[in-house]
Amino acid sequence: MVSVSVRIAAANGDGIESSGTLLAKAAARKGLHIFGYRGYQSVIRGGHVWFSVRIADEKIYDHGETIDILVALNQDAVDHQASHLSKNAFVIYDSGKIKVDRLEGRGFRLLPIPLLDIAVETSGDPIVRNVVALGAVMKITGIGTDTLHQILKETFGKKGDKIVEQNVKAADRGYGYEGVETAFSLKSDNKKLYVMDGNTALSIGAYSAGCKFYAAYPMTPASSILHWFAAHEDKGVFVKQTEDEIAAINMTIGAASAGVRAMCGTSGGGFSLMVEGLGLAGMIEAPIVVVESQRTGPSTGLPTKTEQGDLLFVMNASQGEFPRIVAAPRDVEECFYVGKQAFNLAEKYQCPVVIMSDLFLSEHIESVESFDIDRVGIDRGKIATAVQDGRFKRYLLTEDGISPRSIPGTAGLEFTAASDEHNEYGDLVSDVLSGIDEHVEMRNKMHSKRMRKLETMLKNESCFVPSVESSSGSHSLVCFGSTTEASREAVKILKSKGIDVGLISFNYLLPLDRKATTDALKGKKLIDVEVNYTSQLAQIIKLCTGIDVDYKINKYDGEAITGEEIARKAEQIIKGVV
Amino acid sequence: MAGYSSGVKAIFCPGCGDFGVQAALNKAFMDLKIDKSNIVMVSGIGCSSSMPQVFGVYGIHSLHGRLLPVASGVKLANSKLTVVGVGGDGDGYGIGSGHFIHTARRNLDITYVVMNNEIYGLTTGQASPTSLRGAKTKSTPFGDIENPINPISLAIAAGATYVARGFSGDPMHMAELIKNGILHKGFALIDVFSPCVTFNKLNTYEWFKSRIYRLDKEGHDPSDIGKAMQRAMETEVTNWEKVPIGLFYKKEGETYEDSDIVLKNGPLAGQPAPSKENVMQILEENR
C-alpha cells in the first residue's frame, strides 16, 4: 500500500478547510481512499489550524501521525508542524515569506514556491494561494490535475467562468512549478468514491429513514447536523433551531408523539439539559432519536477537540429506570446505517435511542465506496388503528412489553400520555390512587412492562453484540465507537511488523447481550482502547460480563488517537514491556 | 362535559378555580364542535396540569415547565391538529419562562391557557413568579420581596398575537376568550385568574371580584398595541386596585406554519420516507 499524508497548515480564515476538501475529493474521484481531519481552535480568525488528508490506494482508517507533504501557509505552520514531519517530508512554503532555517539539513525536501505572487498574478485574490499549493501537491502525489480541474469547475462554476479559469490556471502553475516532481506512485482504479464526514452520513441516514423533523440548539460538534438539515429543507425535512436544548428534546418528543420521525442533536453540555426530557420519552414511550456528539469535557472543556467521556453519563442519564438504546457508530459509513436503523429501533421499542458520536467521528472525512440503501428497511413498529371496545389502552400490558400506540388524529384511540406513573389507559396512579393496593400492583406491572422491552430487543435484534473484527493473536484490542477505526489501523500496522492482534469493537452499548458479549471477549488478553480517562467501556464490560480487561490505553488530550499511537503502546504490552 | 370527558374525575380541591377552566375549555370545544381526536391538550406539571387527564381528547401530560416545546412539536408535526396548552403560573412563567417568550414570538397556532393562582399549588404553597410583592407564602414567610411578572405585557412584548385574561369566577366569559383564542390563527395566551382556595389566602375570588373589570365594556380596542400595553400595565399603575380582564391585544398575520418553507406545503405527519432515488441523489452531493 502506498499512503501519503498531506497537511495544510495556516490560520483560521485562510480557507484551508475547503482546500482540504478539494484535495480529498480530487483524490477520491480517482478511486483513491482518503481520510481527513481538521485541527482547529475555538476562535474565528487567527490561531493555528491545519487540515490533514491522508491518501492511499487501499482503505485506510486514520489520518496518520506524521506528515509526508506539509503545505505551510504561514510561519506558525512551519514552527508548530516541524515535529510531525516524516523522514524526507516535502515542505511547500511561500518563498520570501516564511523562514525554514530550522528545517534545513535534516533531509526534508524544501520546496519554496511564490504562492502568493502566483495567486495574485493569476487571480488577484490572495486566498487562491491554496490552489497553487494544491497544484503542487497533485504533482508530487502523482494524482494529476484532471479531477482537481473538474472539482474547481463545480465549486466555482456559480461564480462564473472567469473565476474557474483563474483557479485552474493557479493550480496548473503550482503543478508545473520548476523543481516540483512526482515522488509517489499511488495505484488508482478511477472508481469514484464518496467523501463525507460522520455527521453528513448520519444526517443522510436519518433522512433516508424518513426523519422529517430535526431540532437543535447550536453546539460543536453537533452543529453540522443542524446545518445539513437546514440546507436540505427543500427536500421536505423540517428543521427548528430552538431557544435551548430543553426545548429541542421536548419538541422532538411532541413531534414523535404526533407520528413523525423526529431527532434532536447536541454535545455533552446540551445533552445535560436534555436529560429530563430523555426520561419523559422513556416514561411516555415516545420514539425519539438523540445524537450526542461528544467533545473534550468536563464543562465547556475543549470545544473543538474530541473525547469519549460521556458514555456512562448517557447510559445512566435521567432519574429512575427506563429502557433506552445507546448506539455508537464506528466509522463514517456506519453513521449512515445507524442513523437509519435508530428510527426503526426507536419506533419498534417505543423508547429513546441515543446515537453517540464525537468530534472526531462527526467531523473527519472519509472515503466510502458505496452505500446499500436497502440494507436497513423501514419498520414503524406497532401502531393501533382499529377502534376497540371502551377506552383505548395505550399502555396495554403485553408479554413483550410493547403496546400498540395511536397517533393523534385517529378517532376512537384518544389517550393522555403522562410523565406520572399511569395505568393501561394512561390515567395517573400517582395521585388519588397512589398507595392503594391495586394501584401499587399496577405500578409494578407497568414498570416491568416497560423494562421488559429490553429483553424483547435482545431477543429480536442481532445488533446488541460486539463484533469480533479480528481474532488472531493472543491479545485483542477492545474499543467502541470512533476509536474503532484507529484500532483497525493499529491491527494493520502491527501485522506489517509481524505481530498478530485481535480486535473486538462495540457499536451498540445498551442493551448488551451478556452471553454473546462474554463469548466475544473470553480467551484473549484484552487491551482496552478509549479516548477518556476512566475506561468507561471497560467498566461496562465488567458490569455486563464480570470480565476485567487486562490492559488499558487511554488518551484524553483532545487530539484524535491514531493507529500508530495504539500500535506503539499495544506492541509494548504484547512484548511484555509493560 | 358530555362529549369531551374521559370519565376521569378531576383531582382539584373543592372550590379550586381550575374547575372553572375545565368548564370553560369544555364549552369552547362544544361550541366549536372540534372532533375530539383532533385535539391535543398538552400540560406540564402542577395541579392545573392534570387537566388533560379529565378530557377524552389526545393529551400529553409532560414535564414541569416544558409544555410549550412539547405542544410546539405536536403542532409542527401536524398543523391540522388543534393544540391547546394548559398549565400553571409556576410552570409557564417560572421554570418555563424561556419557552413562553420564544413560543410567543414564533407565533405557532397554539392556544395556551395558564391557570394563574399566584402560588405553587401542587408543591403545597410556595411563592410563584406572579405572587404579589409582600405575599406571605411557605417559602416567603416574611413576604415576597420580588416583583411579580406581568404575563400580559410580557406576552405582548414577546410578540404573541392574541393576549387575553379570564377569571375562573366567570367561566362563560373565559369560554369566549378560549374559543376565540382557538379560532385565532397564531399564538394565543389566555391568562386566567384561577384561585387556589387551599394555599392562596390573599388572591381569593372576593379579592379579584372587587378589583376586576371587563375591557370589552370599556370600549378597549384590542388592535391598538399601545393601548393594549397601557391596559396591561394598569395593575402596576394602580397597585392592583383596577384589574382588567378580557381581550387586550389581537393581531392578524402569518403563523409560523404558514411561513415555513416546508410546513406551508402541508403537515409533516403522514409524509412518506424519500425514495431510493432521492437518497442516491443526495449521496451524490458528496463525491
Ligand SMILES: Cc1ncc(C[n+]2csc(CCOP(=O)(O)OP(=O)(O)O)c2C)c(N)n1
Ligand atoms: C423540574 C421540576 N422541578 C420541580 C418540580 C416540583 N413541582 C411540581 S408542580 C410545581 C409548581 C406548581 O405550581 P404551578 O405550576 O403554578 O401549578 P399549580 O399547582 O399551582 O396549578 C413544582 C415546583 C417538578 N415537578 N419538576
Ligand code: SF4
Ligand atoms: S391546591 Fe390549590 S391549585 Fe391545587 S387543586 Fe387545590 S385549590 Fe387548586
